[in-house]
Amino acid sequence: AQSVTQLGSHVSVSEGALVLLRCNYSSSVPPYLFWYVQYPNQGLQLLLKYTSAATLVKGINGFEAEFKKSETSFHLTKPSAHMRDAAEYFCAVSKSYNTDKLIFGTGTRLQVFP
Amino acid sequence: GAGVSQTPSNKVTEKGKYVELRCDPISGHTALYWYRQSLGQGPEFLIYFQGTGAADDSGLPNDRFFAVRPEGSVSTLKIQRTERGDSAVYLCASSQKTNTGELFFGEGSRLTVL
Numbered sequence: 728a729q730s731v732t733q734l735g736s737h738v739s740v741s742e743g744a745l746v747l748l749r750c751n752y753s754s755s756v757p758p759y760l761f762w763y764v765q766y767p768n769q770g771l772q773l774l775l776k777y778t779s780a781a782t783l784v785k786g787i788n789g790f791e792a793e794f795k796k797s798e799t800s801f802h803l804t805k806p807s808a809h810m811r812d813a814a815e816y817f818c819a820v821s822k823s824y825n826t827d828k829l830i831f832g833t834g835t836r837l838q839v840f841p
Numbered sequence: 842g843a844g845v846s847q848t849p850s851n852k853v854t855e856k857g858k859y860v861e862l863r864c865d866p867i868s869g870h871t872a873l874y875w876y877r878q879s880l881g882q883g884p885e886f887l888i889y890f891q892g893t894g895a896a897d898d899s900g901l902p903n904d905r906f907f908a909v910r911p912e913g914s915v916s917t918l919k920i921q922r923t924e925r926g927d928s929a930v931y932l933c934a935s936s937q938k939t940n941t942g943e944l945f946f947g948e949g950s951r952l953t954v955l
Contacts, residue, residue: 736881761942770845770946771884771932778942817883819942826942827872828897831883 729754731818733832741840746790746805748835750818753799759826760801761819762792765834771817777801779823788812813839843867845947847933853953854923862918862950866935873916874944875908876932884932890916891939923954 734749762774775786782794792803819829846865876884886900890910910916934944
């Protein structure tokens, strides 16, 4: 069975501060891992994905995530937050041989203060 | 627009009624997915189609839920004898091909069962 746990349903940062959104996974097989973002009044969109090619993955809008097998983590970071980064972020896991069934976490809402 | 379109955006119905939710995927996308998002939760997989056929319907909660995609494009999620617990946002996503994990989501149909 696979699952992801997102620590912190809400995260608040000041504009320009580091963003760190936490995700830990559980998987009985080598996983693929994803971060999706949902901006207000929009559908979810893919931010980045890990598919075993490289442990540090760069995504859109300056976000990146690092796969750490020893910690079973896939935390999302951005060095400097912008107001436009305010959104809900979802971590998801799938089996490496079947990415058509994504298992999502409960989400983290990021607030950015001026 | 060229994104995934879902109708209706909001549906309020009474317990026991029948409901249909429609999804129009991105043109040319062969894979189509339905997810359900309850309040405070992440999206939960229901079913996915490759072309006209349901490739995996293991997420459908019970036999009151059914989905079709007769011509390999538009899909309809059908819920019979609705219950209050069916209240959620139903998300549709499409993908150019299967097994990429890159899903393009619509904004969802919010179903409220009174």
